[in-house]
Amino acid sequence: MRRPTIARRGIAATALALTLGLTLAACSGDSEDDASPTPSATSTADPAAEADEAAVAAITVTGDPGAEPVVTLPTTPFEVSTTVVKVLTPGTGETIEDGQQLTIQSVVVSGVDGSVAASTYTTTPDIVILDADLGDLHDTLVGEKVGARFVRTVPPQSADDPTSYVQVGEIVAATTIPSRASGxxxxxxxxxxxxxxxxxxxxxxxxxxxxxxxxxxxxxxxxxxxxxxxxxxxxxxxxxxxxxxxxxxxxxxxxxxxxxxxxxxxxxxxxxxxxxxxxxxxxxxxxxxxxxxxxxxxxxxxxxxxxxxxxxxxxxx
Structure with a gap:
C-alpha cells in the first residue's frame, strides 16, 4: 500500500521499532524489583525451542515499574533460534483488548554483550495497534492488563546479522480507537x-x-x-x-x-x-x-x- 511517508521511523530509532523490524512477539508485566520470566507450562517437541525457553528463564530483569529496566543475560553471547515470549509480572490496570492502541516503553539488549541496543525510555514510547499482524505479541497481550511488563527474544534474522536480541517492555496505556471520524x-x-x-x-x-x-x-x-x-x-x-x-x-x-x-x-x-x-x-x-x-x-x-x-x-x- 502506498503510504504518505517520505521516511518511516528508523529501524533502530526505538526499541519496539528495532524488534518490529525483526519479527514481533511478546509477553507482559513486572512490578517487582527483581523478576525472571517463567517458562511456559506448554511442552514442546522442538529441542531448540525447549533450550530457548530455558535460556529465557535465566534472564534477570530488575527495576521499578515506569523506569527503564536493567536486563541481565545469563551468559554472553546470548543466542536463541526461536522467538520466546513470556510474562514477567501482570499489570494492574484496565484489561487490554484486541484492536486497541498500545503505548509501550521498552528496552532491547544485544545478545552479543548484553548492551542496550535501543530504548524508548530515552526517546518516546512506541505506539502500536494490537492486531493479528503483531503475531505472538497480540496473542500474549490480549487479556493482560495495563502495566504488564513482558520479555521476548528475537533470533538472528540473516547471515549478515547473526545477533539475537532480548526485549523487555511495559504497557503504559491501552486506548480504544474509533473506526471513523465523528463531529x-x-x-x-x-x-x-x-x-x-x-x-x-x-x-x-x-x-x-x-x-x-x-x-x-x-x-x-x-x-x-x-x-x-x-x-x-x-x-x-x-x-x-x-x-x-x-x-x-x-x-x-x-x-x-x-x-x-x-x-x-x-x-x-x-x-x-x-x-x-x-x-x-x-x-x-x-x-x-x-x-x-x-x-x-x-x-x-x-x-x-x-x-x-x-x-x-x-x-x-
Whole structure:
C-alpha cells in the first residue's frame, strides 16, 4: 500500500521499532524489583525451542515499574533460534483488548554483550495497534492488563546479522480507537473532489473538473472534538488516496485496519495540512506535486501527480 511517508521511523530509532523490524512477539508485566520470566507450562517437541525457553528463564530483569529496566543475560553471547515470549509480572490496570492502541516503553539488549541496543525510555514510547499482524505479541497481550511488563527474544534474522536480541517492555496505556471520524459536518466549497461516505464511513471520491490546484488545499469535511494535532505526534488514521483525475490508488478501509505515522515523517502536504486539525476530524487534502512526491514516480503514482487524500484522524499521541 502506498503510504504518505517520505521516511518511516528508523529501524533502530526505538526499541519496539528495532524488534518490529525483526519479527514481533511478546509477553507482559513486572512490578517487582527483581523478576525472571517463567517458562511456559506448554511442552514442546522442538529441542531448540525447549533450550530457548530455558535460556529465557535465566534472564534477570530488575527495576521499578515506569523506569527503564536493567536486563541481565545469563551468559554472553546470548543466542536463541526461536522467538520466546513470556510474562514477567501482570499489570494492574484496565484489561487490554484486541484492536486497541498500545503505548509501550521498552528496552532491547544485544545478545552479543548484553548492551542496550535501543530504548524508548530515552526517546518516546512506541505506539502500536494490537492486531493479528503483531503475531505472538497480540496473542500474549490480549487479556493482560495495563502495566504488564513482558520479555521476548528475537533470533538472528540473516547471515549478515547473526545477533539475537532480548526485549523487555511495559504497557503504559491501552486506548480504544474509533473506526471513523465523528463531529460536526462541514460543507466544502464547489470545485473540489466530492466525497461520499458509506454506512461504515468508507469514502468514495468523485473527481473534480478543471485544472488541479497548484497550492495545498486543506478542507475539513468533519470537525472533530479532540485536541489539535501537533507536529511531533504519531497519528492513527484511516485514509483514502486517489489522483486528481479520480484514479484510485489505495485505501486503509480496504485493508480493514488504520495506519500509523509519525507526522514528521510524512509528505509535506500531510505535515502542513494536518497540524492544528482536531482529533476526530475528517480532512480532504489536495496535495500538489511539490507537497507530495514531486517529479519522481512512486509505486503506482505517476511523476508530478496531484494527490487527493481523505483522512480520518482517529488518534494522536
Amino acid at each position: 460536526t459536518p462541514v460543507t466544502p466549497p464547489a470545485g473540489l473532489p466530492t466525497v461520499t461516505l458509506d454506512s461504515d464511513g468508507k469514502p468514495t471520491v468523485a473527481a473534480a473538473t478543471g485544472a488541479a490546484p497548484t497550492t495545498l488545499v486543506v478542507q475539513p469535511l468533519i470537525t472533530g472534538t479532540g485536541a489539535p494535532v501537533t507536529a511531533e505526534q504519531t497519528l492513527t488514521v484511516n485514509y483514502d488516496l486517489s489522483l486528481w483525475d479520480g484514479t484510485a490508488v489505495t485505501s486503509t478501509w480496504d485493508d480493514g485496519k488504520p495506519a500509523q505515522f509519525a507526522l514528521s515523517s510524512t509528505i509535506p502536504g500531510w505535515q502542513e495540512g494536518l497540524v492544528g486539525q482536531p482529533v476526530g476530524s475528517q480532512v480532504l487534502l489536495v496535495v500538489p506535486p511539490d507537497k507530495g512526491y514531486g517529479a519522481k514516480a512512486s509505486d503506482t503514482i505517476p511523476a508530478n501527480s496531484t494527490l487527493v487524500y481523505v483522512v480520518d484522524i482517529l488518534a494522536a499521541s
